[in-house]
Amino acid sequence: MSTTMTETPKTTKLELRTAYGPVFRDVLSTPPRDCTPDEIPIIDLSPLYSDDLKDRVELAKTIKVAAVNTGFFYIKNHGIKEEVIADAKKQLLSFFKQSTEDKMKVTQSKSKYFNGYKGPRTTFISPGETVDVKETLGWRYSPQYDPIPKPLDAIPEEVKPWIRGEDFVWEGTSHLPGFKDEVLTYWASCLTLSRKLVKIFALSLDLEEDYFDSRTTYPGADGVFNYYPTTTEEEKAKNTVGLGSHTDLQLFTLLWQDMIGGLQVLNKDGQWIKAVPVEGTIVVNIGDFMMRLCNDKYKSTVHRVFNTSNVERVSMPFFFGLNFNCVEGVVPTCTSPENPPKYEPMSCGDWCQLRFKLESDEFKKKHGIAAQAPSALIVAA
Ligand SMILES: O=C(O)CCC(=O)C(=O)O
Numbered sequence: 001m002s003t004t005m006t007e008t009p010k011t012t013k014l015e016l017r018t019a020y021g022p023v024f025r026d027v028l029s030t031p032p033r034d035c036t037p038d039e040i041p042i043i044d045l046s047p048l049y050s051d052d053l054k055d056r057v058e059l060a061k062t063i064k065v066a067a068v069n070t071g072f073f074y075i076k077n078h079g080i081k082e083e084v085i086a087d088a089k090k091q092l093l094s095f096f097k098q099s100t101e102d103k104m105k106v107t108q109s110k111s112k113y114f115n116g117y118k119g120p121r122t123t124f125i126s127p128g129e130t131v132d133v134k135e136t137l138g139w140r141y142s143p144q145y146d147p148i149p150k151p152l153d154a155i156p157e158e159v160k161p162w163i164r165g166e167d168f169v170w171e172g173t174s175h176l177p178g179f180k181d182e183v184l185t186y187w188a189s190c191l192t193l194s195r196k197l198v199k200i201f202a203l204s205l206d207l208e209e210d211y212f213d214s215r216t217t218y219p220g221a222d223g224v225f226n227y228y229p230t231t232t233e234e235e236k237a238k239n240t241v242g243l244g245s246h247t248d249l250q251l252f253t254l255l256w257q258d259m260i261g262g263l264q265v266l267n268k269d270g271q272w273i274k275a276v277p278v279e280g281t282i283v284v285n286i287g288d289f290m291m292r293l294c295n296d297k298y299k300s301t302v303h304r305v306f307n308t309s310n311v312e313r314v315s316m317p318f319f320f321g322l323n324f325n326c327v328e329g330v331v332p333t334c335t336s337p338e339n340p341p342k343y344e345p346m347s348c349g350d351w352c353q354l355r356f357k358l359e360s361d362e363f364k365k366k367h368g369i370a371a372q373a374p375s376a377l378i379v380a381a
């Protein structure tokens with residue numbers, strides 16, 4: 001006897017942290033699989049550099065398709081030189097290979113604005129998963145390093161309180177030859193590319209191409225180095241994350257990842273898919289603030305990292321957003337009487353600050369001891 005039954009796929013609830021409190025997503029229990037080219041396409045960015053508006057509009061259409069679909073895509077021919085990336089990666093390794101004592105010279109506890117070093121297993125981005133195994137070094141926007149020169153005596157008063165870069169990151173790494181120079185060269189290249197790419201995003205949302213230009217003069221431009229050590233057998237058995245499930249906060253992220261793999265993306269069906277490394281590309285993903293601006297038309301996609309390989313993995317994300325003092329709600333082309341704004345205007349700076357603070361407060365609450373001793377291994381999560 002045979003019976004036909006349609007099996008409903010099993011799902012679990014994934015809790016995500018947002019500045020407004022937890023939200024939940026249904027996730028299929030089927031194991032992660034490689035992404036298809038439709039889900040995370042490789043987009044040739046050459047038209048970004050074309051003088052012909054038609055080319056740029058075509059590119060905007062392609063990006064729009066990816067942005068409404070998974071919210072993740074790879075870019076090739078992006079214009080950032082291979083040697084700039086290689087130098088940054090070399091500096092990343094020279095930083096993380098130091099002794100804990102040397103890394104702690106730039107500990108994030110010295111920072112007012114979440115700059116600096118966070119040791120392994122000291123963050124906890126996803127409430128329902130384990131602590132994050134990764135180590136991180138972060139630095140934020142400083143006008144003196146902007147590739148578009150900014151006379152420091154002409155910074156508008158309303159912008160000043162929102163400048164988040166802090167010099168202790170460069171002072172505490174000055175013993176590493178070429179570090180500041182090569183890291184900032186990479187950061188400046190990411191910033192230049194982002195300012196070009198945001199124009200394409202503007203076109204894709206039927207805005208004037210220069211809509212975001214005046215809104216990104218002193219932008220959110222956070223550089224991060226991530227180092228994922230190998231996970232122990234015990235950690236693997238506990239499904240320990242390199243970096244737990246989260247969305248990024250700003251307009252979009254440029255994410256350079258090495259060839260080790262481990263990045264996973266939650267697709268529209270709630271299936272985890274692997275964003276397999278593609279040589280010569282950078283991953284782009286949409287952040288929460290973009291999703292707010294376009295009234296959910298583009299998705300801020302959940303992603304996470306597992307380093308289950310037997311070697312270290314590194315990545316270099318760059319988070320790009322509006323001027324932190326810029327208060328912005330849903331843009332005019334993304335709302336109508338039938339589609340009223342779902343979000344109140346808010347400054348990008350407040351939005352980021354709210355969530356960073358929430359994450360660090362919750363870590364301290366749940367893992368108080370480890371928070372005081374950042375290099376400590378967490379035994380019970
Ligand atoms: O390491 C990666 O591939 C992803 C990093 C990431 O998602 C982040 O730092 O926000």
Ligand SMILES: [Fe+2]
Binds near residue numbers: 246247248303
């Ligand atoms: Fe991320």
